[in-house]
Amino acid sequence: MGVTKSEIFTDKQNRLAGMMKALAHPARIAIIQYLIKANACINGDLVEELGLAQPTISQHLNELKKAGLIQGTIEGTSVCYCIEPKTWALYQKEIGALFAAYKGDANCAC
Amino acid sequence: MGVTKSEIFTDKQNRLAGMMKALAHPARIAIIQYLIKANACINGDLVEELGLAQPTISQHLNELKKAGLIQGTIEGTSVCYCIEPKTWALYQKEIGALFAAYKGDANCAC
DNA sequence: TCTAATCATCGTAATATTGCGATGAAGCAA
DNA sequence: TTGCTTCATCGCAATATTACGATGATTAGA
Numbered sequence A, B: 001m002g003v004t005k006s007e008i009f010t011d012k013q014n015r016l017a018g019m020m021k022a023l024a025h026p027a028r029i030a031i032i033q034y035l036i037k038a039n040a041c042i043n044g045d046l047v048e049e050l051g052l053a054q055p056t057i058s059q060h061l062n063e064l065k066k067a068g069l070i071q072g073t074i075e076g077t078s079v080c081y082c083i084e085p086k087t088w089a090l091y092q093k094e095i096g097a098l099f100a101a102y103k104g105d106a107n108c109a110c
Numbered sequence C: 001t002c003t004a005a006t007c008a009t010c011g012t013a014a015t016a017t018t019g020c021g022a023t024g025a026a027g028c029a030a
Numbered sequence D: 001t002t003g004c005t006t007c008a009t010c011g012c013a014a015t016a017t018t019a020c021g022a023t024g025a026t027t028a029g030a
Helices: A011-022 A026-038 A045-049 A054-066 A085-100 B011-022 B026-038 B045-049 B054-066 B085-100
Strands: A070-075 A078-083 B070-075 B078-083
Touching: A011 A054, A011 A085, A011 B011, A011 B026, A026 A045, A026 A054, A026 A070, A026 A078, A026 B011, A026 B085, A045 A054, A054 A070, A085 B026, A085 B085, B011 B054, B011 B085, B026 B045, B026 B054, B026 B070, B026 B078, B045 B054, B054 B070
Parallel strands: none
Antiparallel strands: A070 A078, B070 B078
């Protein structure tokens, strides 16, 4: 069906999955890494930096924006994107908690 | 196209995106959380625990196994799954590094 | 052996994602 | 205004994902 039965899961599970999904594409990873590296938030440079067409970049930027990970500011004819610190910190915390929940030394009964 | 141009990204970017993708579904989050909680690795209980059909659970388990996050051991007629500590630690490290790369105090030029 | 239980795989339907060309919207410069 | 630049959106094609019924494979127990 391609449709996720999100109603049978908790809000937290859906939120965590949504966070992962926002970063579950190499182009979006690359965009985030570039934004971190360039600090000063750049935009259309991404089209040259990555080898993807402009509409495709725009689409990925929009998904990152929908996820709250980045914010864009109109700067004349161009748009300046940068990371949204609050959501970034939230992601870091919640995803970190997921991984921290497993204590590696717990012995598996298998 | 639904096809990702993975050849234009670095191995690291593709690997990170793959990690995120493995956890980019609430059912898989729920499975992982249940495995952590139950510690002793359980299997078919997931079919009752989550509200999904058995083939669907099996499919998600297979994706987690392909990602290396879990391992399954045949136990008579049932199969016992548990978290694979090595890959789990690797995920934790690499994803943690991605988030840690951004210093929230960096001021955006926007 | 026969049966029940448990899980994986196959096949299919519905929907989502990815990518891009074409086109629009908005600003700046002449 | 006209033209140029920059970005977003639309619409499409190709592929991927999600879910499940049906069916197989394997094992335990009667």
